Amino acid sequence: MSQMSLRANFPSDAGIEIVQPKVNMKRNLLKQLSAVAVMALFANVLGASEAPVKASGVKVIDPEVKGEEHAVLTQAPNVPPPITRKHATKVIVNLEVREVTKRLADGVEYVFWTFGGDVPGSFIRIREGDQVEFHLNNHQDSKMPHNIDLHAVTGPGGGAASSFTAPGHSSQFSFKALNPGLYVYHCATAPVGMHVGNGMYGLILVEPKNGLPPVDREYYIMQGDFYTVGKYGEEGLQPFDMNKAIDERPTYVVFNGAVGSLVGDKAITAKVGERVRLFIGNGGPNLVSSFHVIGEIFDNVYQEGGVLPTQHQVQTTMIPAGGSAMVDFKVEVPGTYILVDHSLFRAFNKGAIAMLKVEGPENQIVYTGKEVDAVYLGKAADKSDSEKRVAELKAAVAEEIKGNPKIATLTKEIQMEKGRGVFMQTCFVCHQVNGEGIPNQIPPIAKSDFFEKMTDEEAIHTVIAGRTGEVVVNGKKYNGTMTPLNYLSDDQIANVLTYVRNSFGNQGGVITAEQVKKVRATTAPVVANQFE
């Protein structure tokens, strides 16, 4: 039976009180009742008040819990004060869900879905062992139902099913904070990614029984990625873009719900010599953060929000989506420290920048500031061995070319090799592999008196324009048609003719692409490749 129907059927002040953990349910009724009486009295003496109601209609009392208080909720970057009490208590948390239109960047508005009216949601601070009575109130103007999954909750869904709440309604559930640590909470209503993508996340700190080491300042920072239809900086009320969210291509990556939420006048502050602790969360929904403070080194990192300082002297700590970290460091030198997601295009192009301003006296031993500003030219960098060898070879080639200008562009061998490729693709079908042609049909180009007498220009023209009509080659008459090959490039024609001029026993020179280009310019366009 769900909490909601429970509420309707059993008012919270109804039912008898039974101490659940101590009772063996197989005991007989008499024993049970006497235990109830004793424990109820005990509970009253200790000041335990209204206990959670179980589905059976009886209240379950946690003997460890003394007293009752309302949780102090704070808005980022503020954090509730450390817990000083040395015992577990009942903590009542009232969190209101609101759908609000707020600034995402200058000139850019967005409909945020929030826990407490802002992104990230209110910071909740409790102590290990506390019994939390959680009230989730969905504002009556909300368009959507919402719920909350607190990663600090031990139980299915982290409270999601029990806190599922229609607009204008309120849900209540209770949990015992068994595990200390810094936990993310978020909405888990379908479509979950969209609810989280609209800003429905925050942090709940469950302090260890002995507390965290004292520091001078504590701040609450939470990263999130946002997906808008308009591109970065495009003004107006921007709708959510589901496709960008699915593709994980955020338009904005920001700290505390907006570009510039922690810069300038809104920067977090500290004084020289103070120790600063940051409670950092990452709501996602998609990105993992490379959290870094430019100009500081984290003395202690409570990796992934656990309760042990797992690492010291850390430059950048990774914060998974739906995860957190606690870091602390002592600020030694005044100035402005930039907090970034060091996945840098998020910082400088999507908004993931915040500022910590530190005031106080300079400390020249730790950091001097700029001492000298002078002109510096430096000598050219030394060349590597490979670069030296290449330079020598180039000089040798240049020397060779000087004495033999024909090799200035391409050697005949290279041209012939390339020309052979063209021949074997284009010409050999008719002229045959060795240039002997086909008797009575295709004239030979091997040892051909006709071909030898041709000028370079005539040969080039024949390739480009083709040739039709009677020719006499080595005393034999041929009367056929050669296809125009004007689709071949200048280089290809130069190469293939050079190949033919110097193959099959022919002796000839080199034909250059420059020559081909000239002939092509004076050749009338052929009716486009009619034989192809």
Next chain:
Amino acid sequence: MKAIRLTLSSIALPIMLWGGFAFASSNAPAGMALIDGGVFKPLFRSTADFKEVAVKPFYLDVLPVTNEQYLQFVRANPRWQRSAVKRLFADESYLKHWAGDLELGTNASPDAPVTFVPWFAAKSYAQWSGKRLPTTAEWEFAAAAGYTSADGETDVEFKRALLAWYASPAQQLANVGAGRTNYWGVHDLHGLVWEWVADFNTAMVTGDARGDTGLDRQLFCGSGSISARDVSNYTAFMRYGFRSSLKADYCVHNLGFRCAKDL
């Protein structure tokens, strides 16, 4: 009283004219549109559910029920007056935006859809008017139509308008009929209020049943997307989510209803 009567006739007439004009050939009752039958594919299903649900032809109200129409119902059925209603059937928010038992006041425009009404009252209203509430399958089938075809999936303009509404903040309720009609000639299925359906509580099984069917987990966290027919169809996700957050006595500011009728 006179003013209210005038208002009623001034809205009733255009509705009847309009309905008669558009559906003269279908013989649909006044103010209703004929929805041809077809096949509805539920967004969420487990292996135990049907992949497709046949929807028989039915009539659906062209417009959501208005405050003025609901006032008529309350007049005729005093047990549904705000001060007389049984708490079992309507929570504390019942008609909270009305000025009194039989007075709309400034916060409830006569032509705006009635809201802050529970499922019990919607069902009772439908019976009183000789109709019934549409089923989830019927409602979703009718609402799946775009502006120009029965399949809104292919209607780019329709999808854009749909997404724009879901992404916009809740606002003062507009009057019924302001939105563009869909393929079936029905107004305001999207973009005005959520609407009760007869079987709203089948979207998700709650409580004890979760262990044996696993159904209720579908809308939470990761499992919410696993069995969804069309993951990108998040407007449908939201409607299912909304319905499953309800109980039959809930009265919500943006939840109204319209009626259906068999042929």
